[in-house]
Amino acid sequence: MIDAIEASDAERQSILIKARCKSRRAIEISVADSGPGIAPEVMETLFDPLVTTKPLGMGMGLSISRSISESHGGGLRMAQNDPRGAIFFVELPTAEATRDAG
Template identity: 50%
Template sequence: MASIKPTPDLRPARINALGEFAASIAHEVKQPLAAVTLNAQACLHWLEQDPPRVDQARTALRVVLEASTAASAMLRSLHGMACQAAPQRQPLVVNDVVRDVLQLLRGELRQQCITVTESYAPDYQLRADRVQLMQVLMNLILNAIEAARDLHDRARTLALHTSLADDGLRISVADNGVGIAPALAERIFDPLFSTKPGGTGMGLAICRTIVQSHGGRIWSEPGQPHGTVFHLSFKEYTLWTPSRS
């Protein structure tokens, strides 16, 4: 008589997957919601001035709208990734995406007294999911902000660059924080691994999944003389030319 094999219990795996998904949601929407709060407070501050600073309040409200829209879009993106849906790719100018993410995070960068330097290649475009590319850049910039929090012996800086390299169109995010220990550098993209106390270990894992789904590559290297540099590289790109009406 043939033996009957026990049915494997899939519940632990499902619970783990659900936990990872919940951690992903918490990680991804945290900063857009913080931007909503920060700029709503700023708006109230400007309106309470005598006379009210209407232009500044209007600017803060625009960021509130952009951040809330970004949070909703990121939730849809995470749901799509969980369901293994294909990215919603369209032609987009990389430099514009970088600037849009910086705009969302300006308040946090100012709060942490971080000086930002930017340099851009000519306007090249990718066929990419805009929300997902913004997720990646937001994660990397937030990591750079986190790396600068404990700096007291030097100015806090963040450098953003787009450039052409031998391996394609690059986006680079460099901080001047304490850096990543060499023994941990190989593990930072692993799910649920974090070098930060209280970190979810999902941010960089999500970044790698998104970049690879776009045919790209992501990696880190030590900054000089301090900090860490993260690079994204995409082989397929085109020079953007404005359409003529």
């Protein structure tokens, strides 16, 4: 996200992190930036390993982050932010949900 916002004017650079209880069973952390948004050519594949648009990128960050979220029983998804940028949502089960499942 730092990479994504670096190109825009300093006063427009922002990363907004929020957390909320989505339901009794899940919390959601959202991380939104003011960058250019997701490039159309990686829209479908950005969570796949080795998919990158960056000259020095490995294309591993999102793949690893999604694996970690899923291994905790949650998930990671992305959307275009409004009016600009990308927004990622990490969803994780609450202690209550984990207890019910266990």
